[in-house]
Amino acid sequence: MTAEEAIASRRSIRAFLPTPVPRADVERILDIAARAPSGTNMQPWRGYALTGAPLRALTEALVAEAGAKVEAEYRYYPEAFFEPYLSRRRKVGWDLYGLLGIARGETEKMQRQHARNFTFFGAPVGLIFTIDRRLEIGSWLDYGIFLGNVMTVARGMGLDTCPQAAFAPHHRTIRAMLNIPANEVVVCGMALGHADPAAPENALVTERAPAAEFCSFQGWDR
Numbered sequence: 001m002t003a004e005e006a007i008a009s010r011r012s013i014r015a016f017l018p019t020p021v022p023r024a025d026v027e028r029i030l031d032i033a034a035r036a037p038s039g040t041n042m043q044p045w046r047g048y049a050l051t052g053a054p055l056r057a058l059t060e061a062l063v064a065e066a067g068a069k070v071e072a073e074y075r076y077y078p079e080a081f082f083e084p085y086l087s088r089r090r091k092v093g094w095d096l097y098g099l100l101g102i103a104r105g106e107t108e109k110m111q112r113q114h115a116r117n118f119t120f121f122g123a124p125v126g127l128i129f130t131i132d133r134r135l136e137i138g139s140w141l142d143y144g145i146f147l148g149n150v151m152t153v154a155r156g157m158g159l160d161t162c163p164q165a166a167f168a169p170h171h172r173t174i175r176a177m178l179n180i181p182a183n184e185v186v187v188c189g190m191a192l193g194h195a196d197p198a199a200p201e202n203a204l205v206t207e208r209a210p211a212a213e214f215c216s217f218q219g220w221d222r
């Protein structure tokens, strides 16, 4: 698979097969992903890779506190959504719920689907990523490149992922269970494994605005 094919074929997968992923493969993905550039080569990423019993223990603790009033240590989304972001957010939400047969107003079903995040959607590997809270926004920029690499490299190895900000608000429980030091902020989680091809939610293909729409090309004749 070329890098272009790996990037173009990646999708957020929300139902996984139980097929295990060996530690060597997870380590290889992280080793290659860490070739990501970072300002002055600071490499701000820090990860916790879980499978088996530790994964089950975290999952059970988080499923038990799903719906609790918890808050992330950083803001991912704006307080009020505005266009074009509001429409895009709504579209992906309704497209996903549509595939799952969840209709408007079925809040309980929506909450249950959200809680599936905490099982890493059944993936055999759960990753939790953290960053030192003393680092600045530039390091978060570096972090995004690293996370993108993780997903691309995984795809190149025939694996699937789902990046998951849903974990960030549950940092207290995650910190306690994984012995995460106080100076680290939970950035996000990520499910890693083999997609379940029969799961309806995995049929979701999201749209993108084309480059000609989001980029101003200057200096070309046409």
Ligand SMILES: Cc1cc2nc3c(=O)[nH]c(=O)nc-3n(C[C@H](O)[C@H](O)[C@H](O)COP(=O)(O)O)c2cc1C
Residues within 6 Å of the ligand: 010, 011, 012, 013, 014, 092, 117, 162, 163, 164, 165, 166, 167, 188, 204, 205, 206
């Ligand atoms: C940092 C980050 C956090 C995300 N958090 C979640 C999440 O908590 N749960 C989820 O189901 N999807 C999550 N997503 C997936 C997005 O919804 C998805 O990337 C977007 O809709 C585009 O779809 P695609 O990844 O299939 O191309 C997250 C994506 C990113 C990049």
